Amino acid sequence: MSEVLLEGRAVSKRFGGLTAVSAVDFTVYKGEILGLIGPNGAGKTTLLNCITGFDSLNEGEIFFRGTRIESLKPHVITRMGIARTFQIVQPFPNLTVLDNVTMGALFGSLDARKEVKRAHAVAEEKLEMVGLINKADSLASQLTLAERKRLEFAKSLATDPEIILLDEVNAGLNQAEILNAIALIRKVRDQGVTVLIIEHLMKVIMDLSDRVIVLHHGEKIAEGAPREVTSDEQVIKAYLGEKYVAMMEKLG
Amino acid sequence: MFKPWSKIQWFLMGMGVFALILMPSFSENDVIRKWMDILMIAILATSWNFIGGLTGYPSFAPAAFFGLGAYITAILMNAGFNFFLTLAIGSAFGGVIALLLGIPILRLRGHYFAIATFGVAEFFREMADNLRITGGGDGINLPQIIGGPDYFTRFFYFSMLGVAVLAFLVQYFVTRHRLGYGLVAIRENEDAAAMTGIDTTKYKIIAFVLSSVFPAMAGGVYAYRAAFLEPIDVFDILFSIKAIVMTMLGGVGTVMGPLVGSFLMEYLADYLWSAFTEFHSMLLGIIIVLSVLFLPRGLMHLFQELRLKGWRSLGAILRNNIQRFRV
Ligand SMILES: Nc1ncnc2c1ncn2[C@@H]1O[C@H](COP(=O)(O)OP(=O)(O)O)[C@@H](O)[C@H]1O
């Protein structure tokens, strides 16, 4: 766990007067599962948007395998080997599940998967892996939420990534579906893909992550092993603070 | 998505083209002229399909490039160029202009893009109206084709057929390869397309260029045939609207849709005109509205659905389509 894969230095992103991400440093090591947690609005999704080229930074630098990527376009970043899923799933609604995943295989990597036939084969392999192969011919718009999340996952995997960034893949899923997803994420990591996971469910984070980074109001307030971080006083305050304020408001 | 055609499908298509090649040997000039119009609209509809149908960017630009090609053929033929060479130059020029225009206007999405393309056609018309080289508002004459009506009717018919076959083949191969998949991904969800590694800007520009080169060629054929051009005549927004309506009726985003739609609409319009001269436009309008309501994705999609679900489900499919409009 020594080779640095992805690194951010003093990354800041502002929307008007609001600083969504504030001078955040982060490092992702090859082969690890890194958890990214923090209350709602902490800036987690925005940080992913910065890494994947969807938002441009105001300050800071991002390196992927030593190359600066913060001013590159999303499609270039994808082809370099960074894949992501969207918190709000983004399927191609009127295409079949197979064609959805085929897009990733056709365009997502630099090596030659340029033929539709070969891309279909890769897509089938990924659908098998996420357990959606029996839905290959359904339209993406016909899937349940849990299935759509898996589709999103398969689509990202089809781009043949070195690192995959998962934005709340478990939100809205039931207990069995979550266990399924955890197993899948482990499997992906075991195949050599590094994982950065944003997650609300503490149980999932504790189960999966090798390390955890905590964001609060755009700032990094803690970093370390899951147990260390969750016993950190600042982190407890950040999480409890939210609930406390809400409770006080209710009581008037 | 787009399955490669089977041998049978290619055979049937070949037979169709063969019939179109033989048709003039048996037909009167006015029938040939009718088919020339059908082919011309089919070229415009097929071209619109690249940007509007496959990529999902509703464009009113076909009329702009149709007129551009027409004027280039007029100007170059007056300068002594060979007719076919002017078609090649016109389409190449149209492609370059589309590339340059595409870079700014393809940043716009949805309605904004549609309005910008509308503006392009108007801008071109203004140019033709005011430049000396285009003859301004007085229009421009072209050299008369030498030969009798039997000869030139066929000459223009085969020129149009050639462009139509070319446009069709290009569309077929685009949709069966990587490029077509990329365009459809952009239509379906542009952000997700970028995230799967598609260079969306580049692909949109390619689609816009493809949707411009064939109208420019068709415009060149039209110009030589008309022998006289006026700006309001060739930069007529109706060309764009027809292209859109035909494609919608036939099947958006399918290679056969624009052809089927052009054929049906042209004949339907003819029939309505002869049967109900008084209010044929109204009837045509009603048919278009009904088809948009009941067949929002066109006839080809209906056929595909029927093939999957069987003819008995026709009622259910139509009911299902109209329900999209309930609020
Ligand atoms: N495009 C945007 N424009 C303006 N504000 C935004 C935009 N995206 C996110 N924000 C704001 O930035 C903050 C961080 O949001 P986000 O990154 O989505 O948080 P998280 O994913 O941690 O819940 C929030 O206050 C949010 O309202």
Ligand SMILES: [Mg+2]
């Ligand atoms: Mg978020």
